[in-house]
Amino acid sequence: CSRCALVIGGGIAAYKALELVRLLRRDGIGRKTLLFTVLQLAQSGLNLVAWMLVGSIAFSPTASTGWLLPLVLILSAMVLLQMGQAWVSGLAALAFGSRLKERLLTGALRLPIDEVRADGVGRHLGRVIESDVFEGALLAGAVMGAAALADLAAAMIAAGASGILQPWLIAAWSVPVTATAVIYLRSRRRWADARLRLTHGLIERMVGHQTRLAQEPADRRHDGEDAELAAYHAMGNAMDPWLTRLSLLATRGWLPVGLA
Numbered sequence: 001c002s003r004c005a006l007v008i009g010g011g012i013a014a015y016k017a018l019e020l021v022r023l024l025r026r027d028g029i030g031r032k033t034l035l036f037t038v039l040q041l042a043q044s045g046l047n048l049v050a051w052m053l054v055g056s057i058a059f060s061p062t063a064s065t066g067w068l069l070p071l072v073l074i075l076s077a078m079v080l081l082q083m084g085q086a087w088v089s090g091l092a093a094l095a096f097g098s099r100l101k102e103r104l105l106t107g108a109l110r111l112p113i114d115e116v117r118a119d120g121v122g123r124h125l126g127r128v129i130e131s132d133v134f135e136g137a138l139l140a141g142a143v144m145g146a147a148a149l150a151d152l153a154a155a156m157i158a159a160g161a162s163g164i165l166q167p168w169l170i171a172a173w174s175v176p177v178t179a180t181a182v183i184y185l186r187s188r189r190r191w192a193d194a195r196l197r198l199t200h201g202l203i204e205r206m207v208g209h210q211t212r213l214a215q216e217p218a219d220r221r222h223d224g225e226d227a228e229l230a231a232y233h234a235m236g237n238a239m240d241p242w243l244t245r246l247s248l249l250a251t252r253g254w255l256p257v258g259l260a
Contacts, residue, residue, distance in 0.1 A: 032092040033146065039085040040147050043078055044154035050074045093139045100138070104131050121207055126199040130192070166258070173257055177249045184242040191235040198232060 050071060057067045108127075116124070152174075156167050205212065 029092055029095055032088050032095070036085060036088045036092065036143075036146060037150050039081050039088065040150035041154060043081045043085070044151055046074050046078050046081070048154070050078075089143045093143065096142070097135055097139055100135055121203050123196065123200045125203055126196040129199070130196065169257060170254075173249075173254055177246070177253075180242060180246045180249055184239065184246050187235070187239040187242055191232070191239050194228075194232045194235050198228060201228065 053067060053071050053074070057071075060067075152170070156170055
């Protein structure tokens, strides 16, 4: 029955996910992730201390050049922490990227022959191109996401020192940011599907170009191409404003709210 098939499919997916986690654990991803988080939190803490020193220098009537030495030491330590964090994130990205390539290759080799024949050259080329983009975006997003979570935790801790209102404001501001991100993700998924369809159609027309020259009338060889490109362009226009809103809300929007 269909329910049994769903249960079996879910069990297989869970087993594969656990197998991937086990392989990543063997590669030391957990230790590298923990070290990356510690370095990011240390940078955030030193950044807060540096701004406290800057505020003390700016508003203290008895400020002297002696305040600059600890500030220089803190900034130098932050540079060393950033270098160590980049090294650790590179090692983690290499380990995770190799396992991801291995899983993608294993999945490609296990595709049913009938499915491979039915999909055609265009879809497979699109999958190959998208796999490289997926790997780069996933690794970059994982590093940026881990750093953002560490910064958010440090911001919550620092905001808690000034009262109960600031942490709740940060949590409330995260709601519209998350909602905007979800809408942008859905629009980008539709845009990516349309791009894959365009790639598939282009490759199939190129492969069968001689057949089309012989059998298809010249005035009908490009039917539908303008409509496909227009639809793809419209999806891109619908997606770009959500990316702009997400960037503004996540990076610039919090500043006036937090200051208020």
